[in-house]
Amino acid sequence: MAGVPLDVQLLNLCAALLLLLSFAMLSQRRIVNLVNLLALQGTVLFIATLLIASSADSRSTGTLSRCSTSPARCWSEC
C-alpha cells in the first residue's frame, strides 16, 4: 500500500466492505435482515461513488449517485 493515495485506499475499503456485505447477505435467513443489509450495501455504494466523484472532480456522478441510492435506502429502511 506504499504510495497509494488515501482516496484509493478508502475505495478499496469500500470494495472490501461490499464483499463482506455480499457474504453476509448470503447467510441471512430472515428477509428483514436481508433488506437491512441491502440498504447498508446501498450506503457503501453511495460512499464509494462519492469518493470516485470527488477524486475525479466530477460533480454530476456524485449527485446522480446521491439521488439514486439515498431514496432507495430510505425506502428499504422504512
Place this chain on the structure above:
Amino acid sequence: MRPIEIITQLLELIVALAAAPLFVGWVNQCRAWLQNRSAPSLWLPYRGIRKLFHKDAVIAEGASRLFRLAPYIVFAAMVVAAGIIPSMGTRLPLTQVADAIALVGLLATARVFMALAAMDIGTAFGTLGARREMMVGFLAEPALLMVIFVASLISATTALPAITEHLATQTLGLYPSLAFTAVAFLMVLLAENARIPVDNPATHLELTMIHEATLLEYSARHLALMEWAAALKLFNYACIGFALFIPWGVSTRGSAPAALLASIPLLAVKLAAAGALLALIETVSAKLRVFRAPEFLATAFLFAVLGLLVHLLLGA
C-alpha cells in the same frame, strides 16, 4: 550464529515462560473487575503451579506411558512455539528451521497428544473432552492457516520474523485484508484457548466443558505442566497476533541491541491491552452451545477467506 541472536532467543523463551501465567492472572483479574467481583491475585496462577509441583502424582489404573508423557510433550511443544514467535525480536535462530506453518503444526501436535492422553484412561469425560477438543481444533486450524497465508502473501514469505519485519516497515495505510484476518484470528484465539464464547475456562460443567475435560485425570506435576502449557498457548497466540497485526516496537535485524530491551516494556503494554480486551469480550458475550461452535469457527474461516480474496482482488 551471533551472540545477539542467542540472547534474543533465550530472552524470548525466558519471558514467555515467566510471563505466561502472569498474563492468565491479568485476564482473570480484568474479568473479575468487569464483573464487579473481588479480583484474585495476579500471582495466583504461579501459586497454583508451584503448589501442584510439590504434590505427589496420582495416576489412574490402566494409564499407559502416553498418559505420563503427554504433559511433557504438550509443554515442550508450547515452549518451542514460543521460541519461533517474534514477540520481542526478529533475530531468532530457531526460525531458520521452522516457519509459520511449522508453528501451526506444533500447536496441532500438542492438541493431538492432549486428546490421546484424555482418551487413554477410557473415562467418559476424557473421551468427550478429547472429541470436542479435536472438533474445535480441526475447524480452527484452517482458519489460522488462512490468516497466516494472507500475511504470507503480503510479505512473500512464511517465516514469521520476516513477516513481522515486512509489516512493521510498511507505511501506515488501510489494509482491509489484514482487518478481516484480524477478526478471524481473534475468533480462532478465543476458540483455541478455550475462552468464552466457545468454552468457559472457569467451569467444570460436563455439558459444556471442552478443554478442562481433557485434564480431569491429571494431578500434581502433570497438571501443573498442562496448566502452564495452556497459559503458554494463550501467550503464544497473543504474540502471534502482535507479530501479524501490531508488529511495531519489535527489535529487527537492523536495530541496535538496546532495542531488544526497549521491546520488553512495549510487549508488556501490548499484553496488558490484549488481556483487558480478552476479558471484555468474555464479559460481554455469552457461552455458545457446543453445537454452535462450528458455526462460530466457520465464520472465522469465512473472514480469513474474505481477507485472502480482498488481498488477491484488490491488492489491499
